[in-house]
Amino acid sequence: MSVNKYLPHILVLPEDEANSDIANGFLLHPQLNARSIQVLSYVGGWKVVVDKFTTSFIPTMRKYPNRRFVLLIDFDREEDRLGYVKQQIPDDVKDRVFVLGVLSNPEELRSSLGKSLESIGEALSANCSDNTDGLWEHDLLRHNKTELKRMISSVKPFLFN
Amino acid sequence: MLQRLYVHNFRCLENFEFSLREMSSALLIGRNGAGKSTIASSLELFQSIGRGVNRVRQLVQPKDFSPNRSNVPIRFEIEVLIKNKLYKYMLALELPEDFRELRVFEEQLLVSGKSVYSRKEAQVTLTSRNPEAQFLMDWHLIALPVIQEQSETDPLCIFRTWLARMIILAPIPSLITGDSQGETLEPKRDGSNFGEWFSGLLSRYPAAYTEIKKYLQVVMPDISDIQNQSVSRNFKSTIVSFEKNDRNFTIEFKDLSDGEKCFFLCAVVLAANKHYGPLFCFWDEPDNYLSLSEVGHFIVSLRRSFKNSGQLLATSHNQEAIRKFSSENTFLLDRKSHLEPTLIRSLSEVSISGDLIDSLILGDTEL
Numbered sequence: 001m002s003v004n005k006y007l008p009h010i011l012v013l014p015e016d017e018a019n020s021d022i023a024n025g026f027l028l029h030p031q032l033n034a035r036s037i038q039v040l041s042y043v044g045g046w047k048v049v050v051d052k053f054t055t056s057f058i059p060t061m062r063k064y065p066n067r068r069f070v071l072l073i074d075f076d077r078e079e080d081r082l083g084y085v086k087q088q089i090p091d092d093v094k095d096r097v098f099v100l101g102v103l104s105n106p107e108e109l110r111s112s113l114g115k116s117l118e119s120i121g122e123a124l125s126a127n128c129s130d131n132t133d134g135l136w137e138h139d140l141l142r143h144n145k146t147e148l149k150r151m152i153s154s155v156k157p158f159l160f161n
Numbered sequence: 162m163l164q165r166l167y168v169h170n171f172r173c174l175e176n177f178e179f180s181l182r183e184m185s186s187a188l189l190i191g192r193n194g195a196g197k198s199t200i201a202s203s204l205e206l207f208q209s210i211g212r213g214v215n216r217v218r219q220l221v222q223p224k225d226f227s228p229n230r231s232n233v234p235i236r237f238e239i240e241v242l243i244k245n246k247l248y249k250y251m252l253a254l255e256l257p258e259d260f261r262e263l264r265v266f267e268e269q270l271l272v273s274g275k276s277v278y279s280r281k282e283a284q285v286t287l288t289s290r291n292p293e294a295q296f297l298m299d300w301h302l303i304a305l306p307v308i309q310e311q312s313e314t315d316p317l318c319i320f321r322t323w324l325a326r327m328i329i330l331a332p333i334p335s336l337i338t339g340d341s342q343g344e345t346l347e348p349k350r351d352g353s354n355f356g357e358w359f360s361g362l363l364s365r366y367p368a369a370y371t372e373i374k375k376y377l378q379v380v381m382p383d384i385s386d387i388q389n390q391s392v393s394r395n396f397k398s399t400i401v402s403f404e405k406n407d408r409n410f411t412i413e414f415k416d417l418s419d420g421e422k423c424f425f426l427c428a429v430v431l432a433a434n435k436h437y438g439p440l441f442c443f444w445d446e447p448d449n450y451l452s453l454s455e456v457g458h459f460i461v462s463l464r465r466s467f468k469n470s471g472q473l474l475a476t477s478h479n480q481e482a483i484r485k486f487s488s489e490n491t492f493l494l495d496r497k498s499h500l501e502p503t504l505i506r507s508l509s510e511v512s513i514s515g516d517l518i519d520s521l522i523l524g525d526t527e528l
Contacts, residue, residue: 002454017517021487027461028468034461035379041484044516116489 003038008158010068011057014042015049018106018117019072025121031129031160046073046081046101050088053097061093068155069093073101075143082147098151103140112140128152129160162472163441164247167238170227172199175502179492186464186473188486191494192524196503197445197476204329204443205350207239207250211324212347215306218262221254228500231256234266241323241441246273248320252303264300272316280304289316326437328430331445334422339399339414341389346437352426356414359429360389360397366436369429376428376462380455381421385409419450427459431466439471448479460485480518488517495528504528 003009014020020042027034043052049071061067075081082099089097102109110117113135120135127134135141136148163181168174173196181187189197206220214220221235234255241248248270255266268280276288285304287294298304310318325347332352341356346365348358362369370387377384385404392398399414417425427447434440447463448456460475460482467473477483483491488508495504506528513520520526 002458017488020484021489024485024487027485028465030465030468032465034458034465038457039484041480041518116487118487118489 003035005064006066007036008066008068008155009036009038010070010155010159012037012039012070012072013049013053013057014039014072015046015074015101016042016044018110019074019101021117022106022121022124023072025116025118025123026125028118028122029125029129029160032125033159033161036158046076046085049073050085054088058090058093061096067096068151069097070151071097071099071101073099074105075101075103077104082143095150096154098147098154100144100147100151103143109138109140112138128156162242162439163239163474164242165238165240166200166203167236168200168203169236170230170233171203171221171235171237172196172225172227173496173499173503174199174203175227175230177503177505179505181472181474184472184490185468186475186486187490187492188483189474189476189492189494190478190483190508190521191496191526194499195494195496196505197494198331199503201329201331201350201443201445201476203237204327206237207324208327208329210252210303210305211321211327213306213325215303217254217264217301217303220303221263223256223261223263226256227502235263241320243319243323246316248272248316248323250305250320252305262301265303268304270305270317270320272320277316278304278308323441326440328433328440328442328444330426330430330443330447332423332426332449334419334450337415337422337426339389339425341397341399342395346433348429352422355422355426355429356389356397356399358433359399359425362429362433362436363389366432369432369436372432372435373425373428376431377424380424380458420452420455423447423450423459427462431462434466434471441472441474442467443474445476446478447475448477448482453481456481457485478521480521483518483521493526493528495526 012023014023023039043049053071057069061069071085085099106117109120113120123135127136166179168177191197209220223231226235234253236253238251251269253267254263256263266282270277278285278287283297283300285296285298308317328348329350330352331350336351336353337355339356341360343357344361344364345354345357346361348354383403383405386402389397389399400411401414401417402409402411430442447459451459456479463473491508492505493508493511513526
Protein backbone atom coordinates (compact mmCIF):
# COMPACT_ATOMS: atom_id res chain seq x y z
CA MET A 1 0.00 0.00 0.00
CA SER A 2 1.04 3.62 -0.46
CA VAL A 3 1.56 5.94 2.51
CA ASN A 4 -1.39 5.61 4.85
CA LYS A 5 -2.87 9.09 4.89
CA TYR A 6 -4.67 8.40 8.14
CA LEU A 7 -1.45 7.60 9.97
CA PRO A 8 1.44 10.04 10.54
CA HIS A 9 3.38 10.52 7.33
CA ILE A 10 5.44 13.11 5.55
CA LEU A 11 5.48 14.28 1.95
CA VAL A 12 8.56 15.87 0.40
CA LEU A 13 8.27 18.28 -2.51
CA PRO A 14 11.69 18.92 -4.05
CA GLU A 15 12.45 21.98 -6.12
CA ASP A 16 14.56 20.27 -8.75
CA GLU A 17 16.35 17.08 -9.73
CA ALA A 18 19.33 17.74 -7.47
CA ASN A 19 17.10 18.12 -4.42
CA SER A 20 15.18 15.05 -5.52
CA ASP A 21 18.44 13.07 -5.64
CA ILE A 22 19.21 14.11 -2.06
CA ALA A 23 15.70 13.02 -1.03
CA ASN A 24 16.21 9.67 -2.83
CA GLY A 25 19.37 9.12 -0.78
CA PHE A 26 17.44 9.98 2.39
CA LEU A 27 15.00 7.15 1.58
CA LEU A 28 17.75 4.53 1.49
CA HIS A 29 18.41 4.54 5.24
CA PRO A 30 17.84 0.98 6.50
CA GLN A 31 15.84 2.04 9.57
CA LEU A 32 13.55 4.37 7.67
CA ASN A 33 9.88 3.48 7.78
CA ALA A 34 9.56 3.81 4.02
CA ARG A 35 5.79 3.68 4.01
CA SER A 36 5.57 6.84 6.10
CA ILE A 37 7.38 9.07 3.62
CA GLN A 38 6.74 9.90 0.00
CA VAL A 39 8.99 11.99 -2.21
CA LEU A 40 6.89 13.75 -4.83
CA SER A 41 8.06 14.59 -8.35
CA TYR A 42 10.25 17.67 -8.48
CA VAL A 43 8.63 20.75 -9.94
CA GLY A 44 11.37 23.02 -11.30
CA GLY A 45 11.94 26.09 -9.16
CA TRP A 46 11.36 27.20 -5.59
CA LYS A 47 8.48 29.47 -6.58
CA VAL A 48 6.75 26.53 -8.24
CA VAL A 49 7.22 24.55 -5.02
CA VAL A 50 5.40 27.27 -3.12
CA ASP A 51 2.69 27.60 -5.78
CA LYS A 52 2.10 23.87 -5.99
CA PHE A 53 2.03 23.51 -2.23
CA THR A 54 -0.43 26.35 -1.71
CA THR A 55 -2.76 25.40 -4.54
CA SER A 56 -2.67 21.59 -4.41
CA PHE A 57 -1.57 20.51 -0.98
CA ILE A 58 -2.91 22.93 1.61
CA PRO A 59 -6.44 21.53 1.18
CA THR A 60 -5.14 17.99 1.72
CA MET A 61 -3.12 19.12 4.74
CA ARG A 62 -6.38 20.29 6.27
CA LYS A 63 -8.15 17.09 5.30
CA TYR A 64 -5.45 14.81 6.71
CA PRO A 65 -4.18 16.08 10.07
CA ASN A 66 -1.48 13.39 10.20
CA ARG A 67 0.17 14.77 7.08
CA ARG A 68 3.48 16.63 7.37
CA PHE A 69 5.16 18.38 4.50
CA VAL A 70 8.71 19.33 3.57
CA LEU A 71 9.33 22.03 0.99
CA LEU A 72 12.83 21.22 -0.26
CA ILE A 73 14.18 24.31 -1.97
CA ASP A 74 17.40 26.14 -2.84
CA PHE A 75 17.97 29.29 -0.83
CA ASP A 76 20.35 30.73 -3.46
CA ARG A 77 21.94 32.78 -0.63
CA GLU A 78 18.78 34.87 -0.46
CA GLU A 79 18.34 35.71 3.22
CA ASP A 80 14.70 36.66 2.84
CA ARG A 81 13.57 33.50 1.09
CA LEU A 82 12.76 31.43 4.16
CA GLY A 83 10.66 34.25 5.59
CA TYR A 84 8.85 34.74 2.29
CA VAL A 85 8.05 31.05 1.90
CA LYS A 86 6.85 30.73 5.47
CA GLN A 87 4.54 33.68 4.96
CA GLN A 88 2.74 31.72 2.27
CA ILE A 89 1.91 28.90 4.68
CA PRO A 90 -1.44 29.33 6.47
CA ASP A 91 -1.30 29.41 10.28
CA ASP A 92 -3.52 26.36 10.71
CA VAL A 93 -1.01 24.03 9.00
CA LYS A 94 2.21 25.91 9.79
CA ASP A 95 3.31 23.55 12.54
CA ARG A 96 3.25 20.64 10.06
CA VAL A 97 5.16 22.28 7.23
CA PHE A 98 8.95 22.50 7.15
CA VAL A 99 11.13 24.45 4.76
CA LEU A 100 14.57 22.97 4.23
CA GLY A 101 17.33 23.34 1.67
CA VAL A 102 20.92 24.12 0.84
CA LEU A 103 22.05 27.70 1.54
CA SER A 104 23.10 28.09 -2.08
CA ASN A 105 22.24 24.99 -4.11
CA PRO A 106 22.88 21.22 -3.92
CA GLU A 107 25.51 21.32 -6.65
CA GLU A 108 27.74 23.57 -4.50
CA LEU A 109 27.26 21.22 -1.55
CA ARG A 110 28.19 18.26 -3.74
CA SER A 111 31.37 20.01 -4.93
CA SER A 112 32.26 21.00 -1.40
CA LEU A 113 31.88 17.46 -0.05
CA GLY A 114 33.05 15.51 -3.10
CA LYS A 115 30.15 13.09 -2.60
CA SER A 116 27.19 12.17 -4.72
CA LEU A 117 23.87 13.83 -3.94
CA GLU A 118 22.38 10.47 -2.93
CA SER A 119 25.27 9.91 -0.52
CA ILE A 120 24.60 13.34 0.99
CA GLY A 121 20.94 12.38 1.43
CA GLU A 122 21.96 9.12 3.08
CA ALA A 123 24.27 10.94 5.49
CA LEU A 124 21.57 13.45 6.41
CA SER A 125 19.13 10.61 6.98
CA ALA A 126 21.63 8.81 9.22
CA ASN A 127 22.15 12.00 11.25
CA CYS A 128 18.39 12.36 11.73
CA SER A 129 18.10 8.73 12.80
CA ASP A 130 21.06 8.93 15.20
CA ASN A 131 20.18 12.33 16.65
CA THR A 132 23.54 13.71 15.54
CA ASP A 133 24.27 17.04 13.89
CA GLY A 134 26.93 15.61 11.56
CA LEU A 135 26.49 16.89 8.06
CA TRP A 136 23.68 19.20 9.13
CA GLU A 137 26.45 21.36 10.67
CA HIS A 138 28.00 22.02 7.27
CA ASP A 139 28.25 25.70 6.34
CA LEU A 140 25.71 25.21 3.57
CA LEU A 141 23.20 23.39 5.77
CA ARG A 142 23.60 24.92 9.23
CA HIS A 143 20.90 27.54 8.61
CA ASN A 144 18.28 24.73 8.66
CA LYS A 145 18.80 24.20 12.39
CA THR A 146 15.53 25.66 13.67
CA GLU A 147 13.36 24.06 10.98
CA LEU A 148 15.19 20.78 11.32
CA LYS A 149 14.73 20.66 15.08
CA ARG A 150 11.03 21.38 14.65
CA MET A 151 10.73 18.71 11.96
CA ILE A 152 12.61 16.01 13.85
CA SER A 153 10.47 16.42 16.93
CA SER A 154 7.41 16.07 14.73
CA VAL A 155 8.44 13.12 12.55
CA LYS A 156 10.99 11.12 14.53
CA PRO A 157 8.40 9.03 16.37
CA PHE A 158 7.15 7.47 13.14
CA LEU A 159 9.81 8.03 10.47
CA PHE A 160 12.51 5.73 11.83
CA ASN A 161 12.06 2.25 13.27
CA MET B 162 29.40 -7.24 -7.30
CA LEU B 163 29.34 -6.90 -11.04
CA GLN B 164 32.14 -4.50 -11.92
CA ARG B 165 32.19 -4.59 -15.68
CA LEU B 166 30.38 -6.17 -18.60
CA TYR B 167 31.89 -6.14 -22.06
CA VAL B 168 30.10 -7.51 -25.11
CA HIS B 169 31.23 -7.35 -28.70
CA ASN B 170 29.43 -8.31 -31.89
CA PHE B 171 26.38 -9.77 -30.12
CA ARG B 172 23.14 -8.47 -31.63
CA CYS B 173 23.10 -4.67 -31.09
CA LEU B 174 26.06 -4.70 -28.69
CA GLU B 175 29.31 -3.81 -30.44
CA ASN B 176 32.38 -2.94 -28.40
CA PHE B 177 29.86 -2.38 -25.61
CA GLU B 178 31.29 -1.72 -22.17
CA PHE B 179 29.27 -1.15 -19.02
CA SER B 180 30.90 -0.44 -15.66
CA LEU B 181 28.93 -0.60 -12.43
CA ARG B 182 31.91 -0.57 -10.06
CA GLU B 183 30.70 0.10 -6.51
CA MET B 184 27.09 0.96 -7.40
CA SER B 185 24.67 -1.05 -5.29
CA SER B 186 21.80 -0.21 -7.61
CA ALA B 187 21.48 1.30 -11.04
CA LEU B 188 18.88 1.93 -13.70
CA LEU B 189 18.95 1.52 -17.48
CA ILE B 190 16.69 3.78 -19.51
CA GLY B 191 16.28 4.34 -23.21
CA ARG B 192 13.72 3.98 -25.91
CA ASN B 193 12.37 0.60 -27.14
CA GLY B 194 14.99 -1.31 -29.09
CA ALA B 195 17.89 0.58 -27.51
CA GLY B 196 19.42 -2.63 -26.14
CA LYS B 197 18.23 -3.02 -22.55
CA SER B 198 16.91 -6.54 -23.05
CA THR B 199 20.03 -7.54 -24.99
CA ILE B 200 22.06 -6.64 -21.91
CA ALA B 201 19.76 -8.98 -19.97
CA SER B 202 20.36 -11.69 -22.59
CA SER B 203 24.13 -11.24 -22.25
CA LEU B 204 23.89 -11.60 -18.49
CA GLU B 205 21.59 -14.58 -18.95
CA LEU B 206 24.27 -16.26 -21.05
CA PHE B 207 26.68 -16.09 -18.11
CA GLN B 208 23.90 -17.24 -15.77
CA SER B 209 23.18 -20.24 -18.02
CA ILE B 210 26.86 -21.19 -18.10
CA GLY B 211 26.93 -21.00 -14.30
CA ARG B 212 23.87 -23.25 -14.22
CA GLY B 213 25.63 -25.85 -16.30
CA VAL B 214 24.57 -25.14 -19.88
CA ASN B 215 27.68 -25.80 -21.91
CA ARG B 216 26.57 -26.49 -25.47
CA VAL B 217 27.33 -23.35 -27.49
CA ARG B 218 24.22 -23.62 -29.66
CA GLN B 219 22.04 -23.52 -26.55
CA LEU B 220 23.58 -20.15 -25.70
CA VAL B 221 24.26 -18.35 -28.96
CA GLN B 222 23.00 -18.87 -32.51
CA PRO B 223 24.48 -17.64 -35.82
CA LYS B 224 21.63 -15.10 -35.99
CA ASP B 225 23.03 -13.45 -32.86
CA PHE B 226 25.96 -11.89 -34.69
CA SER B 227 25.71 -8.15 -35.19
CA PRO B 228 24.39 -7.44 -38.69
CA ASN B 229 26.76 -8.69 -41.42
CA ARG B 230 29.54 -9.42 -38.94
CA SER B 231 29.64 -13.22 -38.70
CA ASN B 232 33.31 -13.18 -39.71
CA VAL B 233 34.26 -11.53 -36.40
CA PRO B 234 34.06 -13.43 -33.07
CA ILE B 235 31.35 -12.67 -30.56
CA ARG B 236 33.03 -11.76 -27.31
CA PHE B 237 31.63 -11.72 -23.77
CA GLU B 238 33.58 -10.55 -20.73
CA ILE B 239 32.40 -10.19 -17.15
CA GLU B 240 34.28 -8.91 -14.11
CA VAL B 241 32.85 -9.67 -10.70
CA LEU B 242 34.10 -8.80 -7.24
CA ILE B 243 33.45 -11.67 -4.83
CA LYS B 244 34.85 -11.47 -1.30
CA ASN B 245 37.39 -8.83 -2.40
CA LYS B 246 38.70 -10.95 -5.26
CA LEU B 247 38.20 -9.89 -8.84
CA TYR B 248 36.98 -12.69 -11.09
CA LYS B 249 37.32 -12.06 -14.79
CA TYR B 250 35.76 -14.47 -17.27
CA MET B 251 36.14 -14.12 -21.02
CA LEU B 252 34.46 -16.11 -23.75
CA ALA B 253 34.89 -15.60 -27.50
CA LEU B 254 32.82 -17.57 -30.01
CA GLU B 255 33.37 -17.76 -33.74
CA LEU B 256 31.66 -19.18 -36.81
CA PRO B 257 34.26 -20.47 -39.26
CA GLU B 258 33.24 -20.87 -42.88
CA ASP B 259 31.09 -23.96 -43.50
CA PHE B 260 30.21 -24.22 -39.78
CA ARG B 261 26.53 -24.24 -38.86
CA GLU B 262 27.17 -23.89 -35.13
CA LEU B 263 29.46 -21.44 -33.37
CA ARG B 264 32.52 -22.83 -31.62
CA VAL B 265 34.67 -21.60 -28.75
CA PHE B 266 37.51 -19.47 -30.02
CA GLU B 267 38.91 -18.35 -26.66
CA GLU B 268 37.94 -18.80 -23.05
CA GLN B 269 39.65 -17.77 -19.83
CA LEU B 270 39.00 -17.36 -16.11
CA LEU B 271 41.26 -15.15 -14.03
CA VAL B 272 41.11 -14.48 -10.30
CA SER B 273 42.91 -11.37 -9.05
CA GLY B 274 44.85 -11.28 -12.30
CA LYS B 275 46.01 -14.92 -12.10
CA SER B 276 44.76 -17.37 -14.67
CA VAL B 277 42.72 -20.33 -13.39
CA TYR B 278 42.43 -21.78 -16.88
CA SER B 279 42.75 -20.58 -20.41
CA ARG B 280 41.61 -22.03 -23.67
CA LYS B 281 42.28 -21.65 -27.34
CA GLU B 282 39.76 -23.49 -29.49
CA ALA B 283 39.85 -27.13 -28.27
CA GLN B 284 42.98 -26.81 -26.12
CA VAL B 285 42.30 -26.13 -22.42
CA THR B 286 45.15 -25.33 -20.00
CA LEU B 287 44.52 -25.51 -16.27
CA THR B 288 47.12 -23.00 -15.19
CA SER B 289 46.16 -22.99 -11.52
CA ARG B 290 46.89 -26.70 -11.07
CA ASN B 291 50.33 -27.86 -10.11
CA PRO B 292 51.61 -29.28 -12.35
CA GLU B 293 49.81 -27.37 -15.09
CA ALA B 294 47.35 -29.64 -16.87
CA GLN B 295 46.21 -29.64 -20.45
CA PHE B 296 43.41 -31.44 -22.19
CA LEU B 297 41.30 -31.23 -25.32
CA MET B 298 37.57 -30.77 -25.41
CA ASP B 299 34.87 -30.44 -28.03
CA TRP B 300 35.04 -26.89 -29.33
CA HIS B 301 31.25 -26.68 -29.33
CA LEU B 302 31.28 -27.01 -25.53
CA ILE B 303 32.05 -24.32 -22.94
CA ALA B 304 34.77 -25.40 -20.50
CA LEU B 305 33.64 -23.50 -17.41
CA PRO B 306 30.73 -25.76 -16.46
CA VAL B 307 32.67 -29.00 -16.96
CA ILE B 308 36.04 -28.40 -15.28
CA GLN B 309 35.97 -30.31 -12.04
CA GLU B 310 36.18 -28.24 -8.89
CA GLN B 311 38.39 -29.44 -6.06
CA SER B 312 36.41 -28.03 -3.13
CA GLU B 313 33.75 -25.48 -2.25
CA THR B 314 36.51 -22.90 -1.85
CA ASP B 315 37.82 -23.57 -5.36
CA PRO B 316 37.53 -20.31 -7.33
CA LEU B 317 35.75 -22.28 -10.05
CA CYS B 318 33.04 -23.30 -7.59
CA ILE B 319 32.72 -19.80 -6.12
CA PHE B 320 32.43 -18.16 -9.52
CA ARG B 321 30.05 -20.71 -11.00
CA THR B 322 27.80 -20.44 -7.95
CA TRP B 323 27.78 -16.64 -8.26
CA LEU B 324 26.81 -16.88 -11.92
CA ALA B 325 24.17 -19.53 -11.29
CA ARG B 326 22.52 -17.53 -8.54
CA MET B 327 22.26 -14.34 -10.55
CA ILE B 328 18.59 -13.32 -10.59
CA ILE B 329 17.43 -12.15 -14.00
CA LEU B 330 13.76 -11.28 -14.08
CA ALA B 331 11.27 -10.16 -16.68
CA PRO B 332 8.28 -11.75 -14.98
CA ILE B 333 5.12 -12.83 -16.76
CA PRO B 334 2.57 -13.10 -13.93
CA SER B 335 0.23 -15.41 -15.84
CA LEU B 336 3.03 -18.01 -15.77
CA ILE B 337 3.59 -17.62 -12.02
CA THR B 338 1.30 -20.17 -10.40
CA GLY B 339 2.90 -20.90 -7.06
CA ASP B 340 2.80 -24.63 -7.85
CA SER B 341 6.04 -26.60 -7.62
CA GLN B 342 7.37 -30.03 -8.42
CA GLY B 343 10.76 -29.57 -6.83
CA GLU B 344 13.06 -27.02 -5.27
CA THR B 345 15.60 -24.60 -6.67
CA LEU B 346 17.58 -21.48 -5.88
CA GLU B 347 17.75 -20.65 -9.57
CA PRO B 348 14.70 -18.65 -10.70
CA LYS B 349 13.85 -18.40 -14.38
CA ARG B 350 13.64 -15.07 -16.20
CA ASP B 351 9.84 -15.21 -16.64
CA GLY B 352 9.27 -16.26 -13.03
CA SER B 353 7.53 -19.46 -14.14
CA ASN B 354 9.41 -21.58 -11.58
CA PHE B 355 8.53 -19.21 -8.72
CA GLY B 356 6.94 -22.09 -6.80
CA GLU B 357 10.15 -24.14 -6.97
CA TRP B 358 12.20 -21.10 -5.92
CA PHE B 359 9.86 -20.31 -3.02
CA SER B 360 10.01 -23.96 -1.91
CA GLY B 361 13.80 -24.09 -2.30
CA LEU B 362 14.29 -20.92 -0.29
CA LEU B 363 12.01 -21.98 2.55
CA SER B 364 13.41 -25.48 2.59
CA ARG B 365 17.02 -24.33 2.97
CA TYR B 366 16.42 -21.09 4.85
CA PRO B 367 13.20 -21.44 6.89
CA ALA B 368 13.81 -18.06 8.54
CA ALA B 369 13.21 -16.48 5.14
CA TYR B 370 9.48 -16.95 5.75
CA THR B 371 9.59 -14.19 8.36
CA GLU B 372 11.24 -11.78 5.90
CA ILE B 373 8.75 -12.62 3.18
CA LYS B 374 5.72 -12.22 5.40
CA LYS B 375 7.09 -8.98 6.89
CA TYR B 376 7.45 -7.42 3.46
CA LEU B 377 4.05 -8.64 2.28
CA GLN B 378 2.28 -7.35 5.38
CA VAL B 379 3.46 -3.86 4.52
CA VAL B 380 2.09 -3.99 0.98
CA MET B 381 -0.95 -6.14 1.80
CA PRO B 382 -1.81 -5.41 5.44
CA ASP B 383 -4.60 -7.99 5.56
CA ILE B 384 -2.41 -10.96 4.59
CA SER B 385 -2.38 -13.48 7.42
CA ASP B 386 -0.69 -16.62 6.15
CA ILE B 387 1.13 -18.18 3.21
CA GLN B 388 1.08 -21.95 2.98
CA ASN B 389 3.23 -23.92 0.62
CA GLN B 390 1.53 -27.25 1.12
CA SER B 391 2.04 -30.70 -0.36
CA VAL B 392 -0.83 -31.71 -2.62
CA SER B 393 0.69 -35.03 -3.63
CA ARG B 394 4.13 -36.61 -3.72
CA ASN B 395 6.62 -34.08 -5.15
CA PHE B 396 3.90 -31.52 -5.82
CA LYS B 397 3.26 -28.44 -3.73
CA SER B 398 0.78 -25.66 -4.13
CA THR B 399 0.78 -22.22 -2.53
CA ILE B 400 -2.29 -20.72 -0.96
CA VAL B 401 -2.61 -17.28 0.57
CA SER B 402 -4.90 -16.29 3.44
CA PHE B 403 -6.22 -12.86 4.30
CA GLU B 404 -7.92 -11.74 7.49
CA LYS B 405 -9.74 -8.60 8.52
CA ASN B 406 -12.24 -7.94 11.31
CA ASP B 407 -12.28 -11.65 12.24
CA ARG B 408 -13.21 -12.66 8.71
CA ASN B 409 -10.95 -14.93 6.68
CA PHE B 410 -10.44 -15.45 2.99
CA THR B 411 -8.11 -17.95 1.33
CA ILE B 412 -7.18 -18.11 -2.34
CA GLU B 413 -4.79 -20.07 -4.48
CA PHE B 414 -1.62 -18.21 -5.39
CA LYS B 415 -2.42 -18.44 -9.09
CA ASP B 416 -5.57 -16.38 -8.49
CA LEU B 417 -3.72 -13.39 -7.08
CA SER B 418 -3.58 -10.29 -9.26
CA ASP B 419 -0.55 -9.72 -11.49
CA GLY B 420 0.72 -6.94 -9.23
CA GLU B 421 0.27 -9.05 -6.10
CA LYS B 422 2.33 -11.83 -7.68
CA CYS B 423 5.05 -9.24 -8.25
CA PHE B 424 4.90 -8.33 -4.54
CA PHE B 425 5.60 -12.00 -3.76
CA LEU B 426 8.43 -12.05 -6.26
CA CYS B 427 9.93 -8.94 -4.70
CA ALA B 428 9.58 -10.44 -1.21
CA VAL B 429 11.42 -13.57 -2.31
CA VAL B 430 14.15 -11.54 -4.05
CA LEU B 431 14.73 -9.55 -0.84
CA ALA B 432 14.73 -12.69 1.31
CA ALA B 433 17.04 -14.55 -1.09
CA ASN B 434 19.53 -11.68 -1.10
CA LYS B 435 19.53 -11.69 2.68
CA HIS B 436 19.77 -15.44 3.21
CA TYR B 437 22.02 -16.71 0.44
CA GLY B 438 23.35 -13.49 -1.02
CA PRO B 439 24.92 -11.19 -1.81
CA LEU B 440 23.19 -11.63 -5.15
CA PHE B 441 23.16 -9.77 -8.41
CA CYS B 442 19.62 -9.01 -9.59
CA PHE B 443 18.64 -7.73 -13.02
CA TRP B 444 14.95 -6.82 -13.10
CA ASP B 445 13.52 -5.76 -16.44
CA GLU B 446 10.84 -3.15 -15.74
CA PRO B 447 10.04 -3.93 -12.09
CA ASP B 448 7.28 -1.31 -12.26
CA ASN B 449 5.23 -3.49 -14.64
CA TYR B 450 1.82 -4.53 -13.29
CA LEU B 451 2.06 -2.18 -10.28
CA SER B 452 -0.32 0.64 -9.40
CA LEU B 453 1.14 4.15 -9.43
CA SER B 454 0.90 4.32 -5.64
CA GLU B 455 3.15 1.26 -5.38
CA VAL B 456 5.87 1.86 -7.96
CA GLY B 457 8.00 4.25 -5.92
CA HIS B 458 7.83 2.16 -2.74
CA PHE B 459 8.59 -1.02 -4.67
CA ILE B 460 11.70 0.50 -6.24
CA VAL B 461 12.89 2.02 -2.96
CA SER B 462 12.40 -1.34 -1.19
CA LEU B 463 14.60 -3.04 -3.74
CA ARG B 464 17.23 -0.31 -3.65
CA ARG B 465 17.35 -0.33 0.15
CA SER B 466 17.64 -4.10 0.30
CA PHE B 467 20.59 -4.14 -2.07
CA LYS B 468 22.22 -1.06 -0.52
CA ASN B 469 24.62 -2.88 1.77
CA SER B 470 24.68 -6.27 0.14
CA GLY B 471 24.30 -7.42 -3.44
CA GLN B 472 23.52 -5.37 -6.50
CA LEU B 473 20.40 -4.37 -8.37
CA LEU B 474 20.20 -3.41 -12.04
CA ALA B 475 16.76 -2.40 -13.27
CA THR B 476 15.29 -1.04 -16.47
CA SER B 477 12.27 1.18 -16.71
CA HIS B 478 10.10 3.40 -18.87
CA ASN B 479 8.02 4.47 -15.86
CA GLN B 480 8.57 8.03 -14.66
CA GLU B 481 7.89 7.24 -11.01
CA ALA B 482 10.50 4.46 -11.13
CA ILE B 483 12.98 6.64 -13.01
CA ARG B 484 12.60 9.39 -10.42
CA LYS B 485 13.60 6.98 -7.65
CA PHE B 486 17.09 6.81 -9.12
CA SER B 487 19.57 9.66 -9.55
CA SER B 488 21.54 10.81 -12.54
CA GLU B 489 24.65 9.24 -10.96
CA ASN B 490 23.19 5.74 -11.04
CA THR B 491 21.06 6.01 -14.17
CA PHE B 492 22.44 4.98 -17.55
CA LEU B 493 21.00 6.10 -20.84
CA LEU B 494 21.03 3.69 -23.78
CA ASP B 495 20.63 4.92 -27.32
CA ARG B 496 20.77 3.49 -30.80
CA LYS B 497 20.45 5.53 -33.97
CA SER B 498 18.94 2.74 -36.07
CA HIS B 499 18.60 -1.03 -36.18
CA LEU B 500 21.82 -1.13 -38.19
CA GLU B 501 23.85 0.74 -35.60
CA PRO B 502 25.12 -0.38 -32.19
CA THR B 503 23.90 0.50 -28.73
CA LEU B 504 25.56 3.42 -27.00
CA ILE B 505 25.56 3.83 -23.22
CA ARG B 506 26.45 6.71 -20.95
CA SER B 507 25.83 7.74 -17.36
CA LEU B 508 22.99 10.25 -17.20
CA SER B 509 25.26 12.53 -15.18
CA GLU B 510 27.41 12.90 -18.31
CA VAL B 511 24.51 13.62 -20.64
CA SER B 512 23.39 17.16 -21.31
CA ILE B 513 19.62 17.34 -20.94
CA SER B 514 17.91 20.67 -21.16
CA GLY B 515 14.92 20.83 -18.85
CA ASP B 516 13.14 17.96 -17.22
CA LEU B 517 14.39 14.42 -17.89
CA ILE B 518 10.91 12.92 -18.10
CA ASP B 519 9.75 15.56 -20.58
CA SER B 520 12.88 14.89 -22.59
CA LEU B 521 12.21 11.12 -22.58
CA ILE B 522 8.58 11.66 -23.56
CA LEU B 523 9.63 13.88 -26.46
CA GLY B 524 12.39 11.49 -27.53
CA ASP B 525 14.96 14.27 -27.11
CA THR B 526 17.42 12.20 -25.10
CA GLU B 527 20.10 11.10 -27.54
CA LEU B 528 23.74 10.11 -27.33
